[in-house]
Amino acid sequence: MKKGQGNRKDDLSAPSKRVFPAIEAGGRFAGYLSVALLIVLSVTYLSFFGESIFFLQENNSLFIFSTDYFQKFCSEPGGLLVYAGNFLTQFYFSSFYGSLIVSALIMLAYLVFRRINKQLKAESSLSSFLVLLPSCLLLLLQTRYDFYPYYILGFILTGLWFLITTAPGKGTRRYILTGLFPLFYYLAGSFALIYIILYLVYCLIYGKGRLRYLLPTFLILLSFLTFLLFKDLVFLQPVSHLLFYPLFLYEYSSLTEYLSLFSGVLILYPLLIKSADVATSKIKFQPLFSLSAKLVLFSLTLFLLFRNRDPGAADILRIERSVYNREWDEVIRQYEKSPSSNIIGQYYYNLALSEKGELCSRMFYGRQSFGSLSLALARDDEQTYRAIYFYYAVGLTGEAHHLAYELMVQHGFRPENIKMLIKTELIIGNYRIAERYINVLKKTMHYRKWAVKYEKMLYKPDLVNSDPELGGKIRLLPAKDFFVVTDDSRNVDLLSEENPGNRRAFEYRMARLLLDKDLVEIGKEVRKFKALGYSNFPRHVEEAIVSLVNVTGEFPDLGGLMISKDTDQRFLRYFSDLKSLRGSKAQIENGIKKADKNTFWYYLQFGTMKSAVGKGGQADNSIY
């Protein structure tokens, strides 16, 4: 018997069939063309439309080049897979790099399945179509925001392990390779479940002789023993974690269904290949059939790629990216260009205006359909990481720090929470703690430069004070202490009381009154503007004063400031323009001039406020 031929009786590999070289070469060419098309499709689509996905995923993890970080992933099966995935995710700061990485992984998946086809001796034309199926499905899954690279790595690793353990060989070699299952389980975690079933399916379909039953029995026993060993001796993890991590991490996510579907395809792959061989053996024009099938697959993939796109979410994430980069002009430009009906978009718009000091003079240039709810987001699990920026902007640095810390505890370090921790610790003057976080961030690839910039401020209060961003926040701090409450309008009021010079907080208060259409209260507040250093009223406040005068016929105490003539003229123009328009609200909305629409008057007349969406009630703050 030749070396490597194996025992024919016990051989599990599929029988070989002779193929004509010309057909083989043509098939290979078609295969290359298909995969080239797939890669072009992947790179192009992800480069153009994957930006928001890459941005979100990159911001949901922070890969740290340190032993401590590595060790965290060693303590559970599948941890190293997630570690490898996080390593790749750090390059997602660029959608181009991201698209290259994902495309490379999809290519790798294709190669693994191609090799599996070869090992299964798949010869039907349909099998060349089937080999593309997993890659196309992976590309489709990549349109999801929660589909991280470690999933693809897990599937690839499962395929590779299947290839290794089913490679032709003698019984002893097979037992040894199958006996390495504990290693695979440690590396792949719950992907091992897929492998076990895949292996069983394979053995039942392709197995021959005694090994057909002995190897699956051996694997089942070994996996059972491995699980017990891991559970009772090696890893301090609950049973559910040992069984389902990292594949089925989210219990109630629709991703679980998609992952299950893909796992099903993987598990049944040997059966599909076998069935394809049988089913297509009687088809006369196999190349044509194969080509048609591939065309259908590509068309369907293309269709679903665009169907799965969520431009609204992409817009929000694009704005969010600008918020993270503190590109306030860009946030304002993006929002005014494509106003969002989403509260997050409106919140970011108001935040950007506040950071620019233009909240009360520009807020009605953009859509305001959530009323004062869009000034601060609820501090619930979903929105906390976004809600932080309001507290930071207004001068409630303690609360921004508090929330950033809570997020760090819940999710580990993420770029934005550690950056917020560093900034707030520097503002507060806790340099030793800031240094610790800076040292962490310095061990990352993409944020090192950022960390070095702030490292220079350590133990140098003068430098912190003179920094436009941090110094500005120091001046917004309350002079006297108070406890933060769940009602953010109350927090702003308390901050205004404890730091009367905080214009940011005052403008937030005025913005709330404007959005609540509370003309009476606005009338009481306007006298404070001059004392706060304003030489004239912000545009929308003037508009509100004019409205108040128009409604009540009385002038409020303006505290020494005047209403500009321009505002009076604009008011007259607004009403004259409005008179010329007739019909429904929608018709007026379409017909009204932009200059008239971007006013408090328009908001006062036509603006509708949504109810308290997403605002939580009084939290129980009991700790025992």
Next chain:
Amino acid sequence: MKKSGISERVLILIAGIFLAAGCRHDMADSVSPAGRLPVIEPDYSGVTIPPNIAPLNFKISEKGMHFRIRATSADGTALIINTSDAIVRFPVKQWKKLLDGSQGDSLRIDITSFEKGYPAIKYDPVCMIVARDPVDPFLCYRLLYPGYRSWVDMKIVQRSLEDFGEYPLFENQLLDDNCVNCHSFNKNNPDRFLLHVRGSKGGTYFFDGKNLTRTRLKTPEMPANAVYPAWHPSGRYVAFSSNKTVQSFHMRPEKNIEVYDLYSSLFVYDVERNEMFACPEKDTVKYMETFPCWSPDGKYLYFCRTAQVKEGFDYMKVKYDLVRKSFDQTEGTFGNDEVVFDALSLNKSVSFPSISPDGRYLVFTLHDYGTFSIWHKEADLYLIDLHSGKTGRMTINSNETESYHSWSSNGRWLVFSSKRGDGLTARPYFAYFVSPDSVGKPFVLPQKDPSLYGRLEKTFNRPEFITGRIKAGPRDFAAASDKEPLKAGWKEKTNNRVK
């Protein structure tokens, strides 16, 4: 043959490199004295250490490409360590020899730094005083993030003080990520302890050396869950306080969190009868009582007490006094309250009373107001001589928070939480105690990697000495949590004031 020849040459080359590196310091032409102590982290200079402590590894924060460390015991045993990364790690066995040879005397560490082109610098020797009294071999503490409300992973670990062995006692991921707190030992005994778990697997878990029993102590008569346990030395009773505790967040940067009680009362659990009973007040004034602590003879229950707060109270005006009441352990009845330390008159507040095993000294934490000293930067440890009543601030305090503390079984060592490192995370510090006037300079729990504290975000909570390793682990807790909890009964005590 040829292959082995190459290997030989490679080995010689490697040996040469090592020798060259090792001899580098000898190439310095001269040695100049620094005239000061070297900066080492953690700062172990002048500390008093037990004769059975793990190696006090440290990091040298001085300039130098290479360092030579010579450790010399009092009996002349010497150990030389060369390092180029400024990290000094003592081999455990040789460290033990150094300690053995220095008992009752001091261990001297000479550090010399070498830099190319400059004369070597020799620093003043770092001396550590080695006491004759050993410390208990294990320390048990909770490891968690020092902040706010959230937690994910939380664990209680037992750490060998004689080496760097660290063994998990409790890991919350095995119990539905429940919160765990207040581990408490009866007289430092690893076979007699309890801890609380809050959440789906909630209850108080008692360990008797063999079995872990999950018990639900909260009865309808109690206002809230039982917390802050204190074992009666007989092992029959455990005193608790039942507190409604809330937290608020400060907006000025000086402080982070304020944790305070809205009400709290003392209760006692009779372990033998599985019954809870109240520790009622006779006074017409309604008080909040917390942090119970038994005297080692079991005749007194010490605790902290303040007047019951009313709605809209000013949290900064809540001041706890140190109070005690007598206890008849055969009857299970209490006597009248007597104030031991009137903190209110000093405009201060007391927390965490802890009495030395000989019953002579009581250490407590004193801070400006309230009950949760770990978030009070001004919190310091104070000592009362229970014989003379003399009270004084301990010399082991720092400018940062000193809070929870406990005694070793021989009463010679005190472990306490201190935030002196960074102002945020608490680390366990050990101080040698002979008398109020003779307390050694404290040292932080030594770590195998001395730079650990610089990057560890977690805090060490409630450090407690134990006289051996606990024979239970996370899986035992997981198994116990699956069983139905034993429910404590309630006993109405009508004669609580007979004494």
